[in-house]
Amino acid sequence: MNPPANSPRGGNATAPIYNRIPVLRAERGWSRQQLAELLGVNYQTVGYLERGEYNPSLELAFRIAEAFGLPLEAVFSRTPFTPLSTQLYGRQ
Amino acid sequence: MKPLTALPSLTSRRWTIVGIWVSWAIAVAFRAHDATGIPLLLRSIGALTALLVLTALCVRNYKVGQFIADDADAALDERQIALRNRAYLGAYRLYGGVMALGATYITIAVDSKWFWYPSSRYAWQSIAEAVILLAVVAPSAWLGWFVPDESDETRRVPQ
Secondary structure, eight states, X not given: OOOOTTOTTOOOOSSOOEEOHHHHHHHHTOOHHHHHHHHTSOHHHHHHHHTTSXXXXXXXXXXXXHXXXXXXXXXXXXXXXXXXXXXXXXXX | OOOOTTOOOHHHHHHHHHHHHHHHHHHHHHHHOTTSOOOHXXXXXXXXXXXXXXXXXXXXXXXXXXXXXXXXXXXXXXHHHHHHHHHHHHHHHHHHHHHHHHHHHHHHHHHHOOSOOOOSHHHHHHHHHHHHHHHHHHXXXXXXXXXXXXXXXXXXXXO
């Protein structure tokens, strides 16, 4: 999913970092603009984060986790997240 | 943070950059090429016309030139700053490549006299101005050329 490190899209990824930002944002009914204002970034950057095309700095990752009121590992992972439906009901 | 929703499409940006640089090359060539036998006045008119086209293109698509490259850090977030840094690196490489090619050409042309080379003050002045302009516009051109369309980003997520 992540572009090469020098992608002009803004990707800085050397290894994929997965995140639950789209799900968490949708759960709260926030627009990208609202989340961006909470984080102090451009709303387009939220789109890049959600698509996995930009890996945030550690500082921004903490801000994102704090915005959702969750621990960092609940928002970001180095392995793909299991869908919540699978976790809740044990099937795909 | 700086909103970037009004960027022209990638196709439009690339055509603009090509148009600007072709106009610029024509302007420099008209001004610098003193071996044609064309009077300086006519060459100046040609250069002025090409520069007017260049200016019109710049004004029409001014956001290509403004985009991120010369914004203050405070106006950008970390992704945009990283993007700008890569644009400066890309521009540095472009500039270095053009300078190396130019120096090679001038050296061969002057030594062998096989090709045209600048021989008058006007010609050298035109080349020098072009080199300075290239350094200034290269980061914006890199961004305008490589940053993809943001159409999906301009759409707000429904509440």
